[in-house]
Amino acid sequence: MNSAHDRDVRSSTSSETHNPDLEKGEARTEKEDEATIAEKKLTLSQEPQDDIGAELEKHLSRKSTKKDQLPPEKYPLSDLDNNLVGWDSQDDPVNPRNFPDSKKWTLLGFVAAITFLSPLASSIFAPAVVFVNEAFHNESQLLGSFAVSVYILGFAFGPLVLSPLSEIYGRVIVLNCSNIFFCAFTLGCALAPNLGGLIALRFLAGVGGSACLTIGTAVIADMFVPAQRGKAVALYSVGILFGPILGPICGGFIAQRAGWRWDFWVVFIVGCLLTGGLIVFNKETYQPVLLKRKTERLRKELNRPELQNIMTYDKDASSTSGASILKQGIIRPVKMLTKSPIVLFCSLYMSFLFGLLYLLFTTITPVFIRTYGWSPEITGLAYLGIGIGNFMGIAFVAKTSDATIIRLAKKNKGVYEPEMRLPLCVFFGLLIPVSFFWYGWTAYYKVHWIVPIISLVPFGFGVMGIFAPLQTYMIDCFPQYAASAMAGMTAMRCLFGAMLPLAGPSMYATMGLGWGNSMLGFVAIAFIPVPALLFRYGKHIRERYPIKV
Incomplete structure (x- = not known):
């Protein structure tokens, strides 16, 4: 040989x-x-x-x-000798785990950038709804809100198909094609002839823009060991949460000065630039696909058709076919949501918070226009409270997450448990109801405009402090099913993000800003014990309810 x-x-x-x-x-x-x-x-x-x-x-x-x-x-x-193909060694440079740090962070930077743009596209349109209603003669406030949130509905459905496709063909091709899809239908939104067409095109753009939400976390699992994932997820999560904050700030000025269609033109131009960068610089990180390609190459070079990929060895051939992987990939997230209490409760908590975030996106503009007499372009600045909180939260998580698990693991005789990500989530959870009580009643009594804006800072801080650790916790709990776990979580949270804002106008009309936001604060209080219970009983739950999909 x-x-x-x-x-x-x-x-x-x-x-x-x-x-x-x-x-x-x-x-x-x-x-x-x-x-x-x-x-x-x-x-x-x-x-x-x-x-x-x-x-x-x-x-x-x-x-x-x-x-x-x-x-x-x-x-x-x-x-x-056993007809198996694997890595050259544990230091094999082709293995994504052994990529140089510069290469890892460059790849993650590009993925995080498109993950920033896609959620930004979900909310950049929010301040422009008043102009769209005027252009298309729409008098339904529900349809106007739905034109904003329908994009998130696309986020709910896209990952269920795109995630398993990435396990068949690899991360790169699926992400690149999805980004092209996203850019194409964003262009369609800029040219939409009526409100119905705009809603349909927004949904399809959301489907294309959803790939980065689940494939991004899978790329993190591909390249980073658990002790490095906290910082990686923190960087990645900036886009998911801060993108929607920056969107309305930019969108309000663009819509009033250049017209609402330019909100989409800006997203389209930036999306094309980032997609081009990813096509040029992105590298495959999914090990089974890399080893599959290596196996096929060696079969030809060595004339040994019996060689097999070590990651699929001893598996039924039917279970590794493309159709089977796609079917399992669509069904698996649903099974994980229904059979794993950890996935279910984490998804419910994150979905509720995501719904609150998009409820604010669709209601802050009319609140500040009616209560404080602001113009649409200025209302975007009201989102700065959430944005500042997000930055503070992500900085805190990036600084403490990995250091905390290393410290707790040392106390646990060097044994790491995924639940070590969760203790601080209880503190962050307390900030959510405080923020909603504060925001609701100050806006109701028309306190100076700076006060309700400041009241949203704890919300932004708390959401980031919960969002990033829970995502990392899910990756650590189910590394072999990270993409599927995140697909299920993403689908549920995006359903909340699309539907909860539709209830906002009627809720505030019935209960007022004070009691309407207070009711949401009381629900947030009910979720506070979830991270504490998972920290205490998560390991037992994982052992008692193992994932068998």
Whole structure:
């Protein structure tokens, strides 16, 4: 056998698994002879690999063992000898886990940028609704609100298909095609001939813009070990939460000065630039797809059609077909929502907060126009309270998240548990009802305009402090199903984001700003114990209700 090819296909394996960032200095004391090494290598090579999360935890996030230090001639068997194709070694540079930090953060930066633009597109249109109603002679406030929130409805449906497609064809092609789809229908919105057409085109643009919401978290799981994910998710989450804040600030000025259609033209131009950048610089990060391509290449080069991808070895061929993966990918998020209490409660909490966020997006403009007599372009500045809170929250999470889990893991004898992400969520949860009580009654009594704006700062801070840790918690709990877990969570939260704002106008008309917002604050109080309960019982729940999909 050609030695170059042997090196190309030999996978690094180890009989112990641990996280190097959390278990530094741990050394093995058990001595193994060469026969035992060979037997363990063969056994590990034949273990089924369900997904990238399980593979990386078992093969990649660990230090070298004595077997890894043996010279090549001491290996009695290799994965190639067993007709299996894996990574060259645990330091294989093709493995996304081994990308240089500069490359990892560049890739994540591009994904975070499009993830910033897509949610921004959801709200940039909000201050322009008054101009659209005038242009299309619409007198229904419900239809005007729906023209804004229908975009989020596209977010709810897109991930259910796009997430499994990324597991068939890879992250890059699905993300690039979705971004092109997003740009095309954003162009359609700019040219919409009537309100009905605008609503339909907004929905389709939302479907295209939804890919980054789930594929982005999957890319984080592909490239980063658990101890690095807190900072990565914090950067990624900036776009999801701050994009919708910046949208109305820009949209109000653009709509009044250049016309409402220019809100969409701006998004279209920036979207084309970011999509072009991703097409040029983005790299595939999904390990099963990378190893599949490597396997196909080696089959041709070595004339060995029997070679198999180590991540799909011992699996039923029908279960790895494209149609089967797509079917499972659509069904799996629903199963995870219904069968895993962790996924369900985290999704409900995040969905409620997301619904509150978009309720504010669709109601702040009319509140400040009617209560304080502001013009549409100036009302965008009322969203600064949420934006400032978001920045404060993301800075706090980025600073403390990974450091906290490392500290708690050391106290837990070096054993990391995903629940270590959650303790501070209780504090952040307290800020949500405080903000709504404060905002509702100050706006009701027409206190100086700066006070209701300041009252939204705790909301922005609290939402970010809950949103980022819960997303990271879901990735850590279900690394092999990270994309599916996030698809289910995204679908539910976007349904809330699309539907809850539709109830806003009638709720405020019936209950007023004071009691209407107070009712939402009371519901937020009911959710505060969720992170505390998951911190206390999450491990038990995961063990009692394992994901079998």
